[in-house]
Amino acid sequence: MSTVTLRVFRFKQGDAAPHYDTFTVTAGPRTTVLEALQAVRRDQDPSLILRHSCHHASCGTCGMRVNGHEVLACVTPLADLGPVVTVEPLQNAPLVADLVVDMHPFYATFTQAGMPLVRTSDNLAGSHPAPGIETLTRFENCLECGLCLSACPVVATDPLYLGPAAMAAAWRVVQEPRGADPAQALAWVDQEHGCWRCHLAFECSTVCPNDVQPGQAIAALRQRLVQGEPAPPRPRPAAAEPAPSPARAARRGLRAWFDPRGRDVGYWAFVLHRVTGLALVFYLVLHLWVLRLLARGPQAWDDFIALARSPLFLALDGVLLFGILFHGLNGLRVALVGLGRGAARHKALFWALMAVLVVALLVGVAALVAVVHGA
């Protein structure tokens, strides 16, 4: 038995602002975050509310952020998480109270994908279950938990974005229609706020508790749209209704880019891509400004060149080179994965390109130094 301090997010309708309460709980090796919160509710504060139902990662109701990670509380052991554990509701969904968020916006989009809600015992067409059928990949695997929406940086900023779970459902319809219309599903995601809006952070696939791989599904939808036979013209389903305003208010917006807790490489690639993109624009402006010196005659230019040889300036050149290389190479990854190439191995692709970046950066910096000092 160990003692753990829980820092729990608290908010009730009518409160001016949320706050955190701390509770001390004891945890055995198997005690889950859910069980600890139930014990808090039973023994310490009966006003605490949270969602739970199945207690075995099947219903999808107990999604929350534990130390910043989106998890299912019912299968997250408390003992592994350190002496102080912070528990917060999912993001990018309207807050009801305490750890409870409103799932209405999730379902409003999810149901538009048109996936038939039929439970079957059959394998997904085209899947190759391993011996012992332990790797059935059926879309019913989606628990409708909303973890992916909480983790997605695009959901955080685009209130109309269809989001990972709904697009995974649409891909399921394409793979195995079971009476639904795949063309309809493809037309639905083929829009500005659909599959083209995804920026391949792959946080959805990282946090998904049931290996639905929504990120890969979105990449597959794009590939199908790029390669597929042009669909016969058909009435386009209405674009997603703007989510009700509380949903929008609940989105975290740009802040989501800079919250480091619980994030994986795809997310960092996403954030760095944007930061380097903005920095490059800034550099371009700076560059034009410097070129203006040429018009002031040789003296001004020579003064600038002297400045450019200073170590500080060289270091900045190195940073610039990093930005160019990162943006270019990750751009390559985004383009490849966006067309469905290498989606399954997006992380390996990222690290391979980063290896290229390191080599190119070293060579580039060495060349710079040689030019400056050799000349």
Add this chain to the structure above:
Amino acid sequence: MSAYHVVIIGGGATGAALAHDLTLRGVQVTLVERGEVTSGTTGRHHGLLHSGARYAVKDPESARECIQENTILRRIAPGSFELNDGLFVAITDEDLAYYDDFMEGCAATGIPTRTLSREEALRLEPNLNPDLKLAVQVPDGTMDAMRLPLRFLATAKHNGARILPFHRVTGLRFHGRTVVGVQGRDLVRNRDFTLDADLVVNAAGPWAEQIARMADVDVPVVPSPGVLVAVYGRWTNMVINRLHRAGDGDIVVPQRTLSVIGTSSWVVDDPDHLDVPEEHIRLMYEKGAEMIPALAHAPMRAAWAAARPLVGSRQAQSGRELSRTFKVFDHAEEGVEGFVTIVGGKATTARAMAEVTADLVVRKLGLDAPCRTREVVLLPHTAYYA
């Protein structure tokens, strides 16, 4: 819609089915649930749409209810069940000796069966214990413990019922000895609430006794927990039962990509104090592996406990001796008007429980409104959030 207003306490399978039934009969319904709906016993159950075969020998009344409801639910909740059937497997000679009683029980209660040879059974389910003697196929099925009741709630809601999760009832309101409403705490806004009602139904499952005490009446409900263990891997496609008297760890239900082994049975006083004894987890693995050997090494996804709301004597030792059928109490018999309790049963029989309860409720309200839940097809669970 009649002017009558009924408050249902408890948002489990029973409360959900009752909200649907009463709404269809034209009654105004408000359902209050202290947590999220299905956060009591219901969401945590094994996920078995019972054929009734498990009870065919010892508890024929329960078996009959199960097979009837099994047939009705397939009709009114299409898409909610895997049509995967179940197998009762005989592993030992002792199991085999139970075969005749079992077949007789099934025949008497109207449960269709098909006996499979060892080879036929292994062809259908190659991961079964190869030592098995024979197997009997019955119309069991896999269901989603939360999403079926959500369909009742979704349909009730769209027909006008009000569902209030995160509303804990702390007391009943009286006019003399007649119950005229409930009071409690709205945990979303952190303030007290009261509701007037022409009649209050206590559908609080294993907590039903706590609610009954608020009216100074007694409901003999025995909270009887069981442990369930979910392991990674779908080792069979059918529900696998041991062909013997209902005991510990003798059912394996495939759920999505998991297999759920259950269950055990003991009795507790407080359904909010459920532990998951380590030896029960071991027992589930051990017993499960007798039917499906690969389970012994399947990594665990979760282990949890839930409390059955069994009706019966508090002297019960393990809960296994108590019937799985249900009981409706009209507390007018103890002098308290306007208050009805429904407990017991199974998630599989929730609709039937609701029918019997609603029959009593409308009779007490003086309404003439027949039950329609056998025919009305339920909305999908997603409609609960629409």
